[in-house]
Amino acid sequence: MRFTAIRFEQAGKTLYLTTMKASQLLACCHTDEWNPAVGWDLDKQGYQRAPVPAHVERIAAFLARSPNPVMPTGALLSARESAQGILPFTPVGGAANPVPGTLEIPEGRQLCIVDYQHRARGLRMAIEELHATGLADFMMPVIILADVPRYEEIRQFHVINSKQRRIDTDLALALLQTLASALGQAELANLAGPGKFYRIRGTGLTFRLAARTSGPWVGKIAQPHDLPQRGAVIKVKSFVDSLAPVLSKRASCSFLEDEALLDVLTRFWSALEAIVPKSFEDPTSQIQRTVGVYALHIVLARLLYPRLSARGDTSTDTFYSALLPAADEYINGDFWAAKGPANVYVGSSGYRHLARRIMAKL
Numbered sequence: 465m466r467f468t469a470i471r472f473e474q475a476g477k478t479l480y481l482t483t484m485k486a487s488q489l490l491a492c493c494h495t496d497e498w499n500p501a502v503g504w505d506l507d508k509q510g511y512q513r514a515p516v517p518a519h520v521e522r523i524a525a526f527l528a529r530s531p532n533p534v535m536p537t538g539a540l541l542s543a544r545e546s547a548q549g550i551l552p553f554t555p556v557g558g559a560a561n562p563v564p565g566t567l568e569i570p571e572g573r574q575l576c577i578v579d580y581q582h583r584a585r586g587l588r589m590a591i592e593e594l595h596a597t598g599l600a601d602f603m604m605p606v607i608i609l610a611d612v613p614r615y616e617e618i619r620q621f622h623v624i625n626s627k628q629r630r631i632d633t634d635l636a637l638a639l640l641q642t643l644a645s646a647l648g649q650a651e652l653a654n655l656a657g658p659g660k661f662y663r664i665r666g667t668g669l670t671f672r673l674a675a676r677t678s679g680p681w682v683g684k685i686a687q688p689h690d691l692p693q694r695g696a697v698i699k700v701k702s703f704v705d706s707l708a709p710v711l712s713k714r715a716s717c718s719f720l721e722d723e724a725l726l727d728v729l730t731r732f733w734s735a736l737e738a739i740v741p742k743s744f745e746d747p748t749s750q751i752q753r754t755v756g757v758y759a760l761h762i763v764l765a766r767l768l769y770p771r772l773s774a775r776g777d778t779s780t781d782t783f784y785s786a787l788l789p790a791a792d793e794y795i796n797g798d799f800w801a802a803k804g805p806a807n808v809y810v811g812s813s814g815y816r817h818l819a820r821r822i823m824a825k826l
Contacts, residue, residue: 465492465569471553472562478610480553480567484539486587487600492569493541493584495577500687504675511618513688515585523586528596538605539580540620545611548573567608575608578621662711665722666704673726674700680733680744684752697752706757709765717769728778732764735783739795748802755806755815762819767826790825794818 469482496510527533543551551573555565569575577584590596609617657663674685685703686696710725711718717728736744736751743749750756768786772778787795800806809818 467567469567470562470564480608482606483603484606486602490588493575493577495581504671519582520585524589528590528594540578540607541575542578542609542617662708666707670703679730680737702754706761709762715765731780732783734780738784743797743800749800750806751800755809758815759818763822767823790822794822
């Protein structure tokens with residue numbers, strides 16, 4: 465397919481401005497969505513949520529039922545030239561910026577839709593399911609990023625779709641982790657938000673903990689997509705934010721290397737599982753949900769790790785012995801049951817209050 469296009473440079477990056485018919489866009493473009501089958505490997509994962517069916521249906525209905533629909537906003541696409549080869553471009557005239565010419569998208573070549581996911585699917589539904597076949601020739605403006613690093617593509621997706629709000633969802637935290645090795649600390653801090661810099665490290669720890677093949681958190685942290693997940697009891701964001709006291713500079717455990725800290729977390733939660741195994745088997749139990757992880761991570765960071773590390777022993781057995789004094793009142797199945805006493809400890813003040821009560825028993 466050949467298109468009349470304008471090539472221009474922006475901040476050292478090559479972009480193309482052109483137009484496409486709906487049929488052309490649908491034939492040569494795809495979205496890069498989070499794939500549950502890939503799991504926690506962010507190097508291979510997509511970065512977009514599955515589309516919202518109601519949103520797609522509204523767009524399809526608008527396009528199919530309007531006598532003269534207008535959709536002036538353009539699609540942002542990525543050519544990923546480093547991985548797939550440079551798109552042929554024949555300029556007309558000199559080497560000015562911008563320069564008009566002819567852009568070719570070879571047969572079989574796929575571009576990635578960075579922004580236009582719902583509108584593209586709405587077009588497809590209108591044409592294929594609502595029989596508005598005339599929309600195949602519907603023209604739309606298109607901007608193509610010729611070749612930007614994957615982190616820049618992801619950053620553009622986030623900026624556009626979050627309206628530049630700071631990162632605050634499970635999938636956005638996954639994007640933050642993907643960007644962590646490419647962006648400077650100042651930009652990461654701005655994305656994470658004031659007082660939330662711990663999220664950068666916390667997200668990495670959460671994803672690595674979730675990816676482990678053994679331990680009390682296998683299958684318990686929900687992947688950041690909207691499909692049902694059997695056995696998952698807590699979202700990425702909740703777990704990440706529960707790590708704030710663990711990652712605080714005032715906590716001695718925060719100075720551990722990542723792998724050592726993950727081992728401490730695993731041993732701590734394994735000790736809890738040994739005390740209340742049925743609570744860990746019960747998906748309705750609150751111990752691995754928000755109230756449990758927030759309160760118990762405070763206990764770990766402020767009392768148990770400093771005490772046990774000073775003795776030189778943070779084994780699972782030692783955590784077990786240290787936690788046992790609270791078993792009668794707080795670390796038992798009845799306390800953490802779905803409608804048990806743990807439910808009254810609501811919000812950050814409630815979590816702190818519960819943590820103080822548990823620590824008083826230890």
